[in-house]
Amino acid sequence: MSGFNYRAIWSIYRFELHRFRRTLLTGLLVPVITTSLYFVVFGGAIGSRMTQIDGIAYAAFIVPGLIMMSMFTESIFNASFGIYMPKFTGTIYELLSAPVSAAETIIAYVGAAATKSLIVGTIIFLTAHLFVDLPVAHPLAMIGFMLLIAISFCLFGFILGIWAQSFEQLQVIPMLIVMPMTFLGGAFYSIHMLAEPWRTITLFNPIVYLISGFRWTFFGRGDVGIELSLLFVAGMLVLCLAIIGWMFRTGYRIKK
Amino acid sequence: MPRMASIITVSGLTKSYASGFQALKGVDLEIEEGEIFALLGPNGAGKTTMISIICGNVRATGGSVTVAGHDIVRDYRGSRSAIGLVPQELHTDAFERVIDTVTFSRGLFGKPRNDAYIEKILRDLSLWDKRHSKILELSGGMKRRVMIAKALSHEPRILFLDEPTAGVDVELRRDMWKLIGELRQTGVTIILTTHYIEEAEEMADRVGVIDKGELILVEEKTALMKKLGKKSLTVVLAEPLAAVPPELAEWQVALKADGHEIEYLFDTQAERTGVSSLLRKLGDLGIGYKDLNTQQSSLEDIFVSLVHQEKAA
Numbered sequence: 020m021s022g023f024n025y026r027a028i029w030s031i032y033r034f035e036l037h038r039f040r041r042t043l044l045t046g047l048l049v050p051v052i053t054t055s056l057y058f059v060v061f062g063g064a065i066g067s068r069m070t071q072i073d074g075i076a077y078a079a080f081i082v083p084g085l086i087m088m089s090m091f092t093e094s095i096f097n098a099s100f101g102i103y104m105p106k107f108t109g110t111i112y113e114l115l116s117a118p119v120s121a122a123e124t125i126i127a128y129v130g131a132a133a134t135k136s137l138i139v140g141t142i143i144f145l146t147a148h149l150f151v152d153l154p155v156a157h158p159l160a161m162i163g164f165m166l167l168i169a170i171s172f173c174l175f176g177f178i179l180g181i182w183a184q185s186f187e188q189l190q191v192i193p194m195l196i197v198m199p200m201t202f203l204g205g206a207f208y209s210i211h212m213l214a215e216p217w218r219t220i221t222l223f224n225p226i227v228y229l230i231s232g233f234r235w236t237f238f239g240r241g242d243v244g245i246e247l248s249l250l251f252v253a254g255m256l257v258l259c260l261a262i263i264g265w266m267f268r269t270g271y272r273i274k275k
Numbered sequence: 276m277p278r279m280a281s282i283i284t285v286s287g288l289t290k291s292y293a294s295g296f297q298a299l300k301g302v303d304l305e306i307e308e309g310e311i312f313a314l315l316g317p318n319g320a321g322k323t324t325m326i327s328i329i330c331g332n333v334r335a336t337g338g339s340v341t342v343a344g345h346d347i348v349r350d351y352r353g354s355r356s357a358i359g360l361v362p363q364e365l366h367t368d369a370f371e372r373v374i375d376t377v378t379f380s381r382g383l384f385g386k387p388r389n390d391a392y393i394e395k396i397l398r399d400l401s402l403w404d405k406r407h408s409k410i411l412e413l414s415g416g417m418k419r420r421v422m423i424a425k426a427l428s429h430e431p432r433i434l435f436l437d438e439p440t441a442g443v444d445v446e447l448r449r450d451m452w453k454l455i456g457e458l459r460q461t462g463v464t465i466i467l468t469t470h471y472i473e474e475a476e477e478m479a480d481r482v483g484v485i486d487k488g489e490l491i492l493v494e495e496k497t498a499l500m501k502k503l504g505k506k507s508l509t510v511v512l513a514e515p516l517a518a519v520p521p522e523l524a525e526w527q528v529a530l531k532a533d534g535h536e537i538e539y540l541f542d543t544q545a546e547r548t549g550v551s552s553l554l555r556k557l558g559d560l561g562i563g564y565k566d567l568n569t570q571q572s573s574l575e576d577i578f579v580s581l582v583h584q585e586k587a588a
Contacts, residue, residue, distance in 0.1 A: 030382030
């Protein structure tokens with residue numbers, strides 16, 4: 020047999036989605052509830068006392084940040100878990116002994132995790148419509164952006180899953196790095212609201228560019244230019260692919 | 276003797292770990308198509324390392340392996356497609372159903388769906404009734420069957436069984452042996468590792484002995500037993516002896532069963548086995564005996580003596 024093992028990709032993809040289906044209720048209910056809570060707290064309680072940000076109602080302003088935050092978390096969690104679990108249970112022996120290339124493995128695992136992440140993002144988007152009037156200036160760009168974000172963060176999660184040697188390590192990066200960076204990355208405010216030097220410091224946070232870019236697809240403007248945002252997404256994709264390429268070449272933490 | 280076509284060729288295979296530990300020190304081995312080959316060795320000898328390299332789970336440090344004509348690195352798709360692997364540990368997806376996990380394996384190896392074939396495997400392995408059970412609900416023996424079913428799901432030409440009966444009860448072990456015998460009938464080449472000599476003795480066509488990363492010997496099982504086999508002669512005495520008479524020192528006999536028996540170990544390959552001269556000597560000494568019996572030494576004895584020699588050298 021030679022050529023592309025598309026059947027393996029499909030098998031892994033289905034297996035992973037089946038795993039998600041087992042926890043379907045919590046998996047889908049959690050984002051809906053979380054979103055609703057954010058709207059009650061930020062949109063209702065605090066937002067009612069706030070003026071508009073860049074001419075956008077506060078409750079609407081936070082939607083892109085909210086979607087991004089959930090998608091970051093979901094992507095990292097699902098993709099890292101997807102590859103960490105076979106390592107943990109030992110079932111990875113089968114993947115390693117199968118005629119499956121590195122590229123096929125990544126497409127399957129990252130594809131499955133990205134699918135779930137996109138579903139969650141879409142649910143939050145739809146739930147948000149229950150609370151606010153939400154215009155979308157560039158619908159196609161919005162979908163494209165969600166797709167790119169899902170893929171890059173799933174790649175990142177995949178790296179994390181290969182790197183992690185314990186459940187604690189699996190949690191530490193999302194909780195201690197990604198979560199704070201997202202909060203400080205303008206998920207719930209415009210960085211223009213910050214005073215110097217914080218505004219300049221914030222510009223070193225790559226998350227700022229991602230959230231700003233996604234916000235642009237809704238409102239036609241963001242904290243930074245859309246070109247810069249796209250550059251950061253592309254940069255993240257390339258970086259993750261390079262790391263994964265190196266991991267597979269060296270067998271890092273997968274193959275002795 | 277004309278040799279059959281090799282299905283696996285291992286040449287100069289080495290593996291060293293970052294710690295400096297050398298798991299394999301230049302192994303050469305040919306596996307013939309259709310045979311049952313038993314790789315024998317104590318724990319930590321390098322059995323699993325060798326299998327893992329051939330199957331793709333571990334990278335070799337040096338040397339090469341071809342499987343069904345495919346190099347395991349350059350043409351891994353070809354080599355891996357030919358192999359089914361049943362690892363030593365029971366690694367399973369606990370929450371999956373039996374039929375799903377076996378179907379998954381077939382897809383992973385790039386084979387088109389074939390429900391009839393999957394059904395046949397599951398029936399052959401007595402898993403059909405359990406096909407909708409979650410794996411975590413199965414007993415250890417059943418889980419091992421599931422792993423065999425997964426390994427067979429893509430119709431491999433070669434099946435690797437790493438310690439197939441480790442920690443398995445006697446009855447299940449018999450079942451497993453029967454199963455392996457049946458698989459062989461279908462033309463599948465089987466390589467199994469074991470440290471139960473009994474297993475190799477029962478099933479294998481050829482035996483390889485590995486110790487400390489080196490293949491000490493590869494031999495037809497029967498030839499091996501003939502070549503290295505020692506026999507013991509037990510002489511049941513008419514009257515018990517208190518001590519071995521000094522006249523018998525030459526044969527190095529041992530007194531057994533409270534002086535009722537003497538045991539003499541001899542090499543079947545030796546020109547003079549010493550059996551007739553010993554019996555003559557007993558007659559000369561006036562030591563009467565009621566019965567004689569000889570026993571072939573088992574692979575276990577052979578193995579122990581081999582590993583022992585290796586250590587002494």
